[in-house]
Amino acid sequence: MTITASSAVPYESTADLGLRLALSAQTADSSVTPNAEFRRWFTAQRRSKRYDVRRIPFAELAGWHFQDGTGNLVHESGRFFSVEGLHVRTSWNGQEDSWTQPIINQPEIGILGIVVKEFDGVLHCLMQAKMEPGNLDTVQLSPTVQATRSNYTGVHGGSAVRYLEHFVPPNRGGQVLFDSLQSEQGAWFLRKRNRNMVVEAVGEIPGHEDFVWLTLGQLYGLLHEDNVLNMDARTVLSQIPSGVGGGHPLHSLWEVLTRLTEVKARRELVQRSIPLANVSDWRRTDDEIAHEAGQHFSLIAADIRAANREVTRWSQPLLAPAEQGLAAFLVRRVAGVPHLLAHARSEAGVLNVAELAPTVQCQPGHAQSLPTESRPRYLDLVLGAPRDQVLFDSVQSEEGGRFHYATNRYQLVEVGDEFPLDVPEEFIWVTADQLGGLLQHSNYVNIEARTLVTALRATGAMRG
Amino acid sequence: MTITASSAVPYESTADLGLRLALSAQTADSSVTPNAEFRRWFTAQRRSKRYDVRRIPFAELAGWHFQDGTGNLVHESGRFFSVEGLHVRTSWNGQEDSWTQPIINQPEIGILGIVVKEFDGVLHCLMQAKMEPGNLDTVQLSPTVQATRSNYTGVHGGSAVRYLEHFVPPNRGGQVLFDSLQSEQGAWFLRKRNRNMVVEAVGEIPGHEDFVWLTLGQLYGLLHEDNVLNMDARTVLSQIPSGVGGGHPLHSLWEVLTRLTEVKARRELVQRSIPLANVSDWRRTDDEIAHEAGQHFSLIAADIRAANREVTRWSQPLLAPAEQGLAAFLVRRVAGVPHLLAHARSEAGVLNVAELAPTVQCQPGHAQSLPTESRPRYLDLVLGAPRDQVLFDSVQSEEGGRFHYATNRYQLVEVGDEFPLDVPEEFIWVTADQLGGLLQHSNYVNIEARTLVTALRATGAMRG
Numbered sequence: 001m002t003i004t005a006s007s008a009v010p011y012e013s014t015a016d017l018g019l020r021l022a023l024s025a026q027t028a029d030s031s032v033t034p035n036a037e038f039r040r041w042f043t044a045q046r047r048s049k050r051y052d053v054r055r056i057p058f059a060e061l062a063g064w065h066f067q068d069g070t071g072n073l074v075h076e077s078g079r080f081f082s083v084e085g086l087h088v089r090t091s092w093n094g095q096e097d098s099w100t101q102p103i104i105n106q107p108e109i110g111i112l113g114i115v116v117k118e119f120d121g122v123l124h125c126l127m128q129a130k131m132e133p134g135n136l137d138t139v140q141l142s143p144t145v146q147a148t149r150s151n152y153t154g155v156h157g158g159s160a161v162r163y164l165e166h167f168v169p170p171n172r173g174g175q176v177l178f179d180s181l182q183s184e185q186g187a188w189f190l191r192k193r194n195r196n197m198v199v200e201a202v203g204e205i206p207g208h209e210d211f212v213w214l215t216l217g218q219l220y221g222l223l224h225e226d227n228v229l230n231m232d233a234r235t236v237l238s239q240i241p242s243g244v245g246g247g248h249p250l251h252s253l254w255e256v257l258t259r260l261t262e263v264k265a266r267r268e269l270v271q272r273s274i275p276l277a278n279v280s281d282w283r284r285t286d287d288e289i290a291h292e293a294g295q296h297f298s299l300i301a302a303d304i305r306a307a308n309r310e311v312t313r314w315s316q317p318l319l320a321p322a323e324q325g326l327a328a329f330l331v332r333r334v335a336g337v338p339h340l341l342a343h344a345r346s347e348a349g350v351l352n353v354a355e356l357a358p359t360v361q362c363q364p365g366h367a368q369s370l371p372t373e374s375r376p377r378y379l380d381l382v383l384g385a386p387r388d389q390v391l392f393d394s395v396q397s398e399e400g401g402r403f404h405y406a407t408n409r410y411q412l413v414e415v416g417d418e419f420p421l422d423v424p425e426e427f428i429w430v431t432a433d434q435l436g437g438l439l440q441h442s443n444y445v446n447i448e449a450r451t452l453v454t455a456l457r458a459t460g461a462m463r464g
Numbered sequence: 465m466t467i468t469a470s471s472a473v474p475y476e477s478t479a480d481l482g483l484r485l486a487l488s489a490q491t492a493d494s495s496v497t498p499n500a501e502f503r504r505w506f507t508a509q510r511r512s513k514r515y516d517v518r519r520i521p522f523a524e525l526a527g528w529h530f531q532d533g534t535g536n537l538v539h540e541s542g543r544f545f546s547v548e549g550l551h552v553r554t555s556w557n558g559q560e561d562s563w564t565q566p567i568i569n570q571p572e573i574g575i576l577g578i579v580v581k582e583f584d585g586v587l588h589c590l591m592q593a594k595m596e597p598g599n600l601d602t603v604q605l606s607p608t609v610q611a612t613r614s615n616y617t618g619v620h621g622g623s624a625v626r627y628l629e630h631f632v633p634p635n636r637g638g639q640v641l642f643d644s645l646q647s648e649q650g651a652w653f654l655r656k657r658n659r660n661m662v663v664e665a666v667g668e669i670p671g672h673e674d675f676v677w678l679t680l681g682q683l684y685g686l687l688h689e690d691n692v693l694n695m696d697a698r699t700v701l702s703q704i705p706s707g708v709g710g711g712h713p714l715h716s717l718w719e720v721l722t723r724l725t726e727v728k729a730r731r732e733l734v735q736r737s738i739p740l741a742n743v744s745d746w747r748r749t750d751d752e753i754a755h756e757a758g759q760h761f762s763l764i765a766a767d768i769r770a771a772n773r774e775v776t777r778w779s780q781p782l783l784a785p786a787e788q789g790l791a792a793f794l795v796r797r798v799a800g801v802p803h804l805l806a807h808a809r810s811e812a813g814v815l816n817v818a819e820l821a822p823t824v825q826c827q828p829g830h831a832q833s834l835p836t837e838s839r840p841r842y843l844d845l846v847l848g849a850p851r852d853q854v855l856f857d858s859v860q861s862e863e864g865g866r867f868h869y870a871t872n873r874y875q876l877v878e879v880g881d882e883f884p885l886d887v888p889e890e891f892i893w894v895t896a897d898q899l900g901g902l903l904q905h906s907n908y909v910n911i912e913a914r915t916l917v918t919a920l921r922a923t924g925a926m927r928g
Binding site: 107108109111149168169176179180181195254257258261262264265266268269270271272273351352353425440441442443 | 644736
């Protein structure tokens with residue numbers, strides 16, 4: 001693939017893209033896929049497509065074994081992912097900490113891509129009803145394409161990925177609207193990232209029974225429901241502005257970047273891969289690698305059977321969190337413009353020390369068991385928020401291909417003018433537009449924050 | 465440190481900063497430090513300050529040892545840096561490669577900072593005559609502050625870092641003009657980066673005999689000389705635009721980012737830390753860890769004595785390259801605007817798969833020994849360029865605190881309109897302004913390219 005001067009179409013010059021996105025965002029029902037029809041289709045998908053997921057001992061995993069010497073859990077191909085150990089040392093304002101933990105290492109960069117196309121003058125997204133073994137309800141809505149490198153280069157011997165041609169050379173038609181690498185769960189993945197793409201298709205796109213066309217407005221509606229839009233759908237959607245202007249920010253983008261740089265430089269985060277066998281405080285049994293106090297997460301093995309995935313039966317490790325997580329932004333209007341209180345958060349496996357995260361992100365049961373001074377800042381405020389201050393509240397699943405029943409409760413909690421604008425140095429007030437701008441780059445906004453950026457757009461609160 | 469809404473001064477709003485930088489860039493001599501006076505001072509500095517650098521066996525290193533089990537070369541404090549092993553696997557367009565090598569792991573983020581201040585209406589940079597053991601001529605001009613985290617937190621027991629207060633809370637006065645994390649040599653460092661800062665001081669700045677105030681124009685002049693501006697000075701200078709507009713780019717910034725994202729996603733780069741003892745094709749003797757064919761680099765140990773550094777005698781490992789490197793951009797004018805042919809280059813220790821690098825970056829002796837099809841693309845063109853097409857040509861030293869006599873020949877080679885704009889997919893034409901814009905973020909432009917961005921400004925060629 002080469003781009004010549006003449007064929008290069010700078011998307012910034014398509015001045016009407018913002019208007020087209022705004023129209024799609026404000027279109028809550030569709031002539032192509034009316035809401036009622038979507039509901040019938042989605043219910044049928046969920047009814048007909050089930051995985052039989054059965055926990056098995058590690059010894060029964062096909063193709064996986066604990067590596068001699070390291071004890072790492074690896075696949076015989078040397079591909080996919082592995083479970084390894086990580087030693088982490090942190091230091092922040094004189095407070096030092098260190099620990100070891102298991103972590104998923106998946107160095108490949110996959111593609112998460114949504115094909116968009118105008119119907120009756122309104123942009124629609126092509127969404128897939130995708131089965132994933134770790135999902136609540138098995139089937140959730142995914143991007144058009146959700147493919148690991150192993151998937152799309154055929155390492156696992158499965159069938160071709162439908163619609164992949166829109167996202168890879170040499171046949172990629174259409175106009176790439178958004179394209180960036182974005183991080184995934186830093187607490188569970190070592191430096192994992194995927195390519196998030198949105199491509200506007202040209203010409204006829206053949207339909208398929210597992211796919212539907214939905215407007216941004218329809219997708220925003222579905223985000224208010226629990227466990228409908230999968231994690232990959234949410235991260236790709238976060239790349240797409242809702243086209244509704246956010247207003248003047250409290251801090252310039254330059255100030256936001258400097259604040260984050262300050263934290264990255266002064267907070268020490270030293271990551272060292274270690275053999276899984278050397279992880280302390282975790283115990284491996286025949287069918288589980290678990291934290292001794294039952295905290296954080298465990299690793300289990302599962303045998304999975306189904307009819308219509310790329311391969312019909314396989315087994316794999318899955319990460320099972322100890323409890324449902326909480327990810328919440330405090331939201332305060334400044335001169336009428338909603339601002340999110342972002343936290344420069346470091347997690348064990350983050351690529352570059354810290355990313356902008358929700359104000360509060362934790363496992364709340366464990367967090368509440370800590371002494372007051374060790375609890376995440378603002379946790380009590382979020383947990384105690386009166387109902388009428390909660391702008392958004394739903395439970396969403398994380399990566400059902402790697403995690404077992406991993407859910408977070410996502411909340412936007414509005415605070416009033418009495419809440420200070422002057423905040424501790426690892427926090428900063430940002431607008432959704434600013435976060436959206438940073439999403440053109442990589443590793444600025446973590447995946448939980450990205451779901452909540454989309455949530456803010458979905459509430460319509462951005463209209464001021 | 466907290467920033468309130470009122471105290472926040474967005475630097476974008478200082479509309480005259482560009483003009484002030486342009487004035488400094490065009491001021492080739494200074495009333496504060498006239499060129500003749502600088503020359504006398506610098507000669508005296510080089511005459512009076514010498515290190516006695518003596519190669520020693522590893523066994524004589526004080527505080528350093530080869531760790532049991534891994535064979536990693538580590539410091540007893542667990543700080544500073546270590547020499548470890550790295551296994552690298554790459555894949556690009558079906559071509560696979562893998563190797564192991566020693567690599568320097570220094571996870572700390574240090575500060576490289578220049579204090580600037582107006583004298584007689586012209587911005588000047590406060591530069592230090594700094595001794596470094598691996599430097600050619602020992603003394604080179606460094607930023608005002610060049611401090612590892614160990615330096616400025618006092619881990620090595622040395623004296624305080626002069627002028628550090630301009631760069632760290634809580635006393636930081638002045639206006640931060642530029643502030644970002646930037647990568648260092650990816651072939652030799654594992655994910656290393658430092659914080660690059662430029663701060664405009666307010667009030668009186670006490671002078672010191674080891675420091676001088678120089679205009680951007682003076683510094684540009686010095687960049688044409690060999691081994692005067694050290695690596696850290698060059699990387700911080702690259703953050704500072706010359707204030708002279710670059711004109712309309714061939715590709716939008718969005719196209720540049722998409723091209724880089726495409727390469728990052730499709731090129732596989734899997735890095736795995738391994739024990740230094742397990743690195744193959746390298747041999748450790750009493751006083752050297754060297755590649756069996758004498759290629760790439762070797763690690764040596766040195767005993768260093770001097771009078772005026774932070775500590776007066778110490779020993780440390782140093783990395784000694786096998787030969788002088790070459791870093792060259794092809795430059796082509798497009799509608800009068802100089803464009804650099806950037807290469808999306810992956811190196812063993814890079815943080816995020818690839819960064820924009822010079823068109824050609826290699827050890828040319830080794831590269832020329834390769835069969836034609838394996839040589840770096842455009843190498844022959846650079847090596848064979850007629851003298852009148854070479855816009856810039858000087859030899860510069862890399863990090864004298866880690867490397868021994870590591871130099872690169874930096875060149876800008878102009879090509880004519882017959883050179884195609886349509887280039888292979890891992891290359892892209894960019895303007896210096898575009899690279900400058902990307903330097904507000906991290907890990908987009910590698911350190912060799914950053915020296916050449918400054919070089920292009922220094923040639924004045926950007927004026928079109």
